[in-house]
Amino acid sequence: MNVFKGFRTQVLALLDGMVAAGELPAGLDTARVTVEPPREASHGDMSTNAAMVLAGQAGTSPRQLAPKLARCLETLPDVLAAEVAGPGFVNVRFAPGFWQAQVAEVLRAGLAYGTSTVGAGRRVNIEYVSANPTGPLHAAHARGAVIGDALANLLEKAGFVVTREYYINDAGSQVETLGRSAFLRYREALGEEIGEIPAGLYPGEYLKEVGRALADRDAGRWRDEPESTWLPVLRDFAIDRIMIGIREDLAALGIGITVFSSERALVAGGAVQAAFEALTARGLVYQGVLEPPKGKKPDDWEPRPQTLFRATDFGDDVDRPLRKSDGSWTYFANDIAYHLDKYRRGFTVLIDVLGADHGGYVKRMQAATTAITGGEAALDVKICQLVHLMDHGKPVKMSKRAGTFVTLRDVIDQVGRDVVRFIMLTRRNDQTLEFDFAKVTEQSKDNPVFYVQYCHARCRSVLRHAAQNLPAAALTPGALAAAPLDRLAEPEELALIRVLAAWPRLVEAAAEAHEAHRVAFYLYDLAAAFHGLWNKGKDDTTLRFLAADDPALTAARLALVLAVATVVASGLAVIGVEPVEEMRS
């Protein structure tokens, strides 16, 4: 239960009452009325902008309207005081009991605390990773994988029905190159000396295994055949082998892709032709000649008529080609068909998580999605900026040519899956991210993974201590929820409860914004509030959780501790990280 949203409905009800009493005109637009925690804690518990939003419509001023609303708010049972502040905010203070009750809410809900229904069962398709099946996943893929996966978790928690999808680009020239490269390794596996890998083919060592596997299966069957015979076989064989490895790597990172879509199958099924015809029927396809790109003109540029999609009608900068000069479809045309396919499978909310090099692709794909679905589906594209791999502050050298690039598997093996997942969410997706092997495994407060995990471990530690003196039955969530929570009266305790109570609101806001990183930042804030209270107990022993001479107080504080552990675990579940019981030394 989002307490802020709950209070907003109460505010709206009071406004209706003011309308009925003739204090406000009817027909006010309350859509922009918000209830938020004030930035400054001293301003109170919640703040509403209602007077400022409505004053104009009501023909009065915020400072005149606000006091009237404040008086109404003070009639509510949980409200201690409502004050007008600044340009017309109404700040509300709640009775401690209002917050204390939230602890019991957390314990009753358990890990489901924060689960919301704002998604209302709407179906969302989120496509992520979608790395070309020409080699193993490398370190940079981790970011898109985690952002997509965490966003999927987040949206599910917010009440959306989510499909997690991986688009296999198995149709273009790159997989042909893969087939040729694999053929070379196949011949090598049969004992041939292949020498240097020619330019234009993939040199990676990982293809040796592919070549060997095919040699084991088919022996010399393809060696002396023409390319037209072996290429499809080698290509498909290599794709299958590489996709097996990719799936294993994703599993190692805990990425739960549910649907793998094949570009080749899509094309073979006539989907591109169908999408093309749909666009044509809408009058959005024509033959035309594009201007050359200014400033950076390709050497072989020559004006030529092309089959173009009217992307500029939908906000793109130029119209985009759908066919290559040899008559085959462009990647863009295939992708239009793919997005139409998603729409036809019932999704109206589409999210693509793409790498930084796809930045220039966003507008055209959004234009195409709007066009092909008649505006019924909306595409949001999350661009992941680069990840700079570092070690002890120095860049990790990588060279694709020398085959020394860092694979995703390397990273997972070195620092662990939980660390990878958490760190990838410690920056907004459109901000570059530094990933330092030394720093992310450091056991200090500089390391947010550690800091948050340490919070959970401390909570569990307290509960373990309590278990030495109390029967297990007294420590269940149900028993603790029944503790005298009104004993949680210290300012720091109430402040901590406010942070807990912000979790459901954060889930909703982050889900609507499609921003999973906010969960990581929230967890950091929650951990900070808890560590602060913990340390207060160092100076002031009356603040300690376990009060030997006061069982009732102890029970109330243990309820709070368990609630903190629960919300931390709930948040980590969205990120896809396992909460730890204790820190290993």
Place this chain on the structure above:
RNA sequence: GCGCCCGUAGCUCAACUGGAUAGAGCAUCUGACUACGAAUCAGAAGGCUGGGAGUUCGAAUCUCUCCGGGCGCGCCA
């Protein structure tokens, strides 16, 4: 040249989609370890939110224009 993203404390980053006096963490300075684990915490100091103009009750956020960085720019995917 055009488009997209970014520019916030010395450094690394937030800021709840337009809210109040822009917040954290490092680093710096001051203080707290016979402990429910100090692997932490409290306090101080640090800002013309790259510059300028506009929109309105109100702008880091929206518009325009410069400056600086990243990514991309017809038959690669």
